[in-house]
Amino acid sequence: MGGAKGGADFDPKGKSDNEIRKFCSAFMRELNKHIGPDTDVPAGDIGVSPREIGWMFGAYRAEKNRWEGVLTGKGGNWGGSLIRPEATGYGLVYYVQHMIEYASGGKESFKGKRVAISGSGNVAQYAALKAIEYGATIVSLSDSKGTIVATGEEGITPELVHIIADMKVKRKQLTELVESAEYKNKLEYVEGVRPWAHVGKVDVALPSATQNEVSGEEATKLIEAGCKFIAEGSNMGCTQEAIDTFEKARKEKKNDSIWYAPGKAANAGGVAVSGLEMAQNSQRLSWTAEEVDEKLKAIMEACFKNCLETAKTYVPAAEGAFPSLVAGANIAGFSKVAAAMHDQGDWW
């Protein structure tokens, strides 16, 4: 929150817990000079789970000798919000649900859809669980070493997602899973690849691992596989070539094409619930999981409608084509910042 984004080139893989803890403390001993609840408020991201947030929060408190909501994704016992761990993945599914409803005139939902997901960390896990709850079949997950593709009709089950979540806390790779007697016949493992060209027929794709994880070639493969919705859980998940491919299809094939949603809108549920965590911290209150989830749903609906209506206003689509959600998101974001700058006298 606050607009800054940063990170570290420290690779936690292969490090002991104590080495990671010491790194987090050292990092915060310097970072604390530059952040604050009304300045920039960092949160977890790739490789940074609630455990690391705890170690950094402890170091911040030791430096400043006061409690303040300076990091989000905090633990529930010391200022965190319920539903923050789930928020990005859940929010992504809520956003796509609106895309599906709009595209089908309210006739369709996630129910019965085949969904390919990349990644197996925080965003991917909760996107998978919410999509399953909504009636979808999850056909893939992946990690930095390769992809698992479900071979049976049932797809990847909630039980399996929970097993993977436990494995990822211990920084294990998906290869270990497919070597197990229980899963080796239920999953195909494809080493060194992302899911997109390996999942067969698919309706929805949710890149949720890392940046540049869908190439132009993979975008074409997804379209050939019948994919109708692609939304980024990851930040900048699609390369520019992939986005160009999706946007070209949207313009040419109209309502029969794939529809692309950029991460800046589709994965905004995470930062939105970080905002709700800050609101609770300021009020010294804790909302229930249901309250936070309802607010998250409302935020994602407003986010979708904002992208849609802004696109309709500024870049009307051809007759029968979906509005461009990427143009809508960019213009809506730009207009808000520009209007605030204007009101505050930054330009005239």
Ligand SMILES: NC(=O)C1=CN([C@@H]2O[C@H](COP(=O)(O)OP(=O)(O)OC[C@H]3O[C@@H](n4cnc5c(N)ncnc54)[C@H](OP(=O)(O)O)[C@@H]3O)[C@@H](O)[C@H]2O)C=CC1
């Ligand atoms: N967490 C959040 O609230 C938010 C996250 N995001 C974005 O979502 C994406 C995922 O974040 P999150 O789930 O939190 O991160 P995690 O660290 O929990 O999970 C990351 C996943 O991506 C895989 N991965 C990491 N690097 C690569 C790579 N170079 N190639 C292929 N796979 C890779 C990891 O595999 P392995 O296990 O092998 O390391 C892991 O499965 C990121 O782009 C992040 O910026 C966006 C908004 C909010």
Ligand SMILES: O=C(O)CCC(=O)C(=O)O
């Ligand atoms: O929760 C936040 O403030 C940021 C979440 C995040 O990593 C992101 O939106 O990219």
